[in-house]
Amino acid sequence: MIDTNLLQLICFYGFAAVTVAAALAVITVKNSVHAVLSLVLAFFSTACIWLLAEAEFLAIALIVVYVGAVMVLFLFVVMMLDIKMEQVREGFIRYLPVGIIVALVMLGEMLALIGVRAMHAHVLGADPAAAVGLSNTAWLGGALYTQYLLPFEIAAVILTVGVVVAVALTLRQRGDKRHESASEQVRVNPRDRIRVVKMAPSRPDEPTASQEPLQ
């Protein structure tokens, strides 16, 4: 018999290995487009890990938001860039000590955080969604829109403000901009633009002998 737990564990380590490898590739590969694609792969395999943990909503939201939208725009920008790798390489040795110090400080902080959390560790309760008998997604929706409505709405407002600010900061109105109004175009009446003239058919008079210039 195939042990499902063992199978899940194998899957977890598989996805985790892919995630770590992809994350390493993001900072090591030479081609910046390849780096962005590695980041996409890292997001994707992270979503797979979350799916294993039965957090289907978060996993699919990660794919929709990050892989489907954010990374596409990222790729869009990186494709346009013409990065000279030599210049980036030059700074590598110079900034290496600073980088190592920052990395060590971050590592220490994370270890301290995990250590502190481990001291206060308590066993997680049973899955609340399963306890109510709802699907993960339905339970999350219920919780977000009832119990946590205010923080949720505040987050939404902050994001909206962010969008508005981004547009306001980058919008430059040129003075000579020619504007086109679709509603005006639709409302236009053909009779204002062209005039159809009805006239009787006519032909130029036949030249007669008397009208011919005399030699």
Added chain:
Amino acid sequence: MGEQLLNELVWPVVYILCIAVPLILAVAMFVYWERKVIGWMHVRMGPNKIGPFGILQAFADVVKLLLKEVILPSSANRVLYYLAPLLALVPAFAAWAVVPFDDRMVLANVNAGLLYLLAMTSLGVYGIILAGWASNSRYALLGAMRSAAQVISYELAMGLSLVCVLVLAGSLNLTDIVHAQGGGKGFLDWFWLPLLPVFIVYFISGVAETNRAPFDVAEGESEIVAGFHVEYSGSAFAIFFLAEYANMILVSFLASIFFLGGWLSPLQGWITADVSPWVNWIWTGSIIWLLIKAFLMSFLFLWFRATFPRYRYDQIMRLGWKVFIPITIVWVLVAGCMKYFGWVIAGTGA
């Protein structure tokens, strides 16, 4: 061991083939049907040489494409160039996993089916962008940029219109969404009626999302030759073609499922007679109704193509951002009111 292996490995593959093989055949026949319909609309004959009424034309084209050489442009990015067609094809086929063809006739009856569909349709754009970038061609890159901007814009309108469906149905499961459209008032119980503007927005966004005429600036022949797949030949081109048509058929199926009651009969609730299993499907609903609806919706794609001139790029962006997204945002509120005040009750009498 053997039996478990059979249940967990062999049967799913068989089911997947039961969807994928008819889908590929449907794409072939759809291409033939498109050329025939557009021919009639142009007062031409359309393909009529190979097979009776030219019906084997699509297969002849497939054979021709498969026998051609796949050319790699000079200093193209080899890996991504070959990967891009697959990245376009995989989401187009993977999305079919959650499509319910009939009651209990679905490959994966997942609770977050609608979200999964959104995820899969948003992945398709990678194939297009990478094809454009990896080809090392100006035309291909321009086509890819146009396509990416367009797909991202219309994805929002599409997602918001699905939010309306979700609000009325109260579920992300596609089978439940179809059941929510059941009732005793025939086709008036389906969501197209309370969500009429959203239905139209959804379908037009679907046309834009699949880069079809009149939204086909991504491959505007007169401007950028063929857009993102200009450098692709032979079977690599055929894969892009397959993905595009599979996506068109998918959008037709999804519009039928979300707004036209899926496999439900338009006569549901009006006739309750029990004549014979061969006739009962006409009012109890079956996969045949879904196929009819999807066929009619996919016909619209062809009708649009033969009727409308291509949009200009700024017109596409204006339509997506300034018309469709406001309409869907307003209708999300309207749908919320419909649900809250009980004007539309999902699945009455079903």
